[in-house]
Amino acid sequence: MERVVLVTGASGGVGLALCQRLLEEDGRIHLCIACRNDQKSEATRDLILAAHPAAQVSTVEVDLGNLASVLRVAQELRCRFQRLDFVYLNAGIMPNPHVNFKALWRGLLTGKLLHMLTTAEGVMTQTDRLNGDGLQEVFATNLFGHFILVRQLESLLCGNEKPSRLIWTSSSNARESAFSLSDYQHAKGQESYSSSKYATDLTSVVLNRKFNNQGLYSSVVCPGLVMSNMTYRILPVFLWKLLMPIMWLIRFFAKTYTLTPHNGAEAHVWLFKQKPESLDALVKYHSCTSGLGKNYVEPRKMDVDEETAEKFYQKLLELEKETLEKYSDLLD
Numbered sequence: 220m221e222r223v224v225l226v227t228g229a230s231g232g233v234g235l236a237l238c239q240r241l242l243e244e245d246g247r248i249h250l251c252i253a254c255r256n257d258q259k260s261e262a263t264r265d266l267i268l269a270a271h272p273a274a275q276v277s278t279v280e281v282d283l284g285n286l287a288s289v290l291r292v293a294q295e296l297r298c299r300f301q302r303l304d305f306v307y308l309n310a311g312i313m314p315n316p317h318v319n320f321k322a323l324w325r326g327l328l329t330g331k332l333l334h335m336l337t338t339a340e341g342v343m344t345q346t347d348r349l350n351g352d353g354l355q356e357v358f359a360t361n362l363f364g365h366f367i368l369v370r371q372l373e374s375l376l377c378g379n380e381k382p383s384r385l386i387w388t389s390s391s392n393a394r395e396s397a398f399s400l401s402d403y404q405h406a407k408g409q410e411s412y413s414s415s416k417y418a419t420d421l422t423s424v425v426l427n428r429k430f431n432n433q434g435l436y437s438s439v440v441c442p443g444l445v446m447s448n449m450t451y452r453i454l455p456v457f458l459w460k461l462l463m464p465i466m467w468l469i470r471f472f473a474k475t476y477t478l479t480p481h482n483g484a485e486a487h488v489w490l491f492k493q494k495p496e497s498l499d500a501l502v503k504y505h506s507c508t509s510g511l512g513k514n515y516v517e518p519r520k521m522d523v524d525e526e527t528a529e530k531f532y533q534k535l536l537e538l539e540k541e542t543l544e545k546y547s548d549l550l551d
């Protein structure tokens with residue numbers, strides 16, 4: 220029986236490249252692409268089928284920043300499939316990004332420039348806002364919508380003959396100091412993106428602890444710095460194009476400058492080929508590209524405290540309970 224692979228955020232960037240690359244690896248998979256609306260789904264499906272005419276590609280529509288939409292799509296997926304082999308939790312946002320170029324300059328003087336250029340530590344801030352569910356938008360879209368999706372799909376992911384896999388697109392920008400248990404939605408600070416990605420790392424660690432014995436395995440990946448709609452909202456396209464020769468040079472020192480969505484999907488595709496039992500739950504798998512353009516994957520230990528992860532998971536379960544009570548009419 221063919222493997223079923225669900226990809227969120229499939230309409231562009233890393234998600235779209237990942238879909239194309241998965242079909243190059245195994246043309247027999249059933250690929251289910253999750254996009255925000257049916258125009259995007261159809262356009263994405265057409266693009267994928269143009270390159271892989273024989274591929275089995277289906278579509279679902281979901282707004283991950285809208286809990287009613289997440290509950291509806293989970294119900295639809297439960298009706299459509301008996302099992303999901305891989306779920307790539309890839310959709311993500313970074314609204315209103317702001318780059319602090321002075322910080323980069325200081326980094327040059329203090330010898331921290333390379334670290335800043337690869338992690339954006341101390342370089343980027345964002346302005347977040349509340350969404351229609353009363354949650355911080357970045358937390359809701361990048362993490363909580365995906366968390367509810369996974370929990371609602373448990374019957375398709377657990378207890379199958381073969382293990383099922385969750386692969387979260389995290390980031391090198393995930394940072395403990397941007398996250399706090401008392402403000403886990405990051406309502407007070409200006410690093411909501413960094414906080415949401417650290418929360419993603421914590422969640423993956425706990426999901427492994429809770430679900431490995433039921434055959435569900437979770438991993439986190441970082442695609443590296445990729446030119447996509449997300450980065451084109453940070454600096455204009457023409458400026459990135461002008462900076463390209465500098466970034467190719469930086470790549471000799473910073474292997475995470477993958478720069479294209481195809482390269483950025485390297486770790487996602489590599490994980491598709493690995494046995495889950497061979498993976499380390501405390502490692503983030505980074506897509507890397509060498510100075511000469513060769514792609515590879517680098518595992519790096521994550522900076523996560525397992526006790527904090529467990530406490531955070533309990534908070535997610537509380538929020539989940541509130542959500543399910545609020546939307547009880549949408550549950551079967």
Ligand SMILES: NC(=O)C1=CN([C@@H]2O[C@H](COP(=O)(O)OP(=O)(O)OC[C@H]3O[C@@H](n4cnc5c(N)ncnc54)[C@H](OP(=O)(O)O)[C@@H]3O)[C@@H](O)[C@H]2O)C=CC1
Pocket residue numbers: 227228229230231232233234254255259281282283284285309310311312360388389390391441442443444445446447448449450
């Ligand atoms: N680009 C980079 O340098 C890096 C990116 N990442 C992560 O990689 C992932 C992919 O980003 P990337 O490809 O670069 O960026 P893109 O903006 O190109 O892709 C983001 C995808 O997420 C979808 N999406 C956004 N919001 C929602 C929502 N509310 N509901 C459903 N789908 C949504 C977008 O859909 P739509 O087309 O409708 O907007 C799009 O398909 C993200 O999680 C990002 O945080 C991590 C490290 C570096």
Ligand SMILES: CC(C)CCC[C@@H](C)[C@H]1CC[C@H]2C3=C(CC[C@]12C)[C@@]1(C)CCC(=O)C[C@@H]1CC3
Pocket residue numbers: 318335336337338339342343389390391392443444450453454462465466469
């Ligand atoms: C010469 C150029 C490379 C200068 C570019 C300066 C900044 C715009 C970039 C330096 C580090 C980058 C970075 C990201 C965005 C752009 C930078 C801040 C991300 C935050 C994009 C999204 C992520 O998930 C992680 C990236 C880390 C590095």
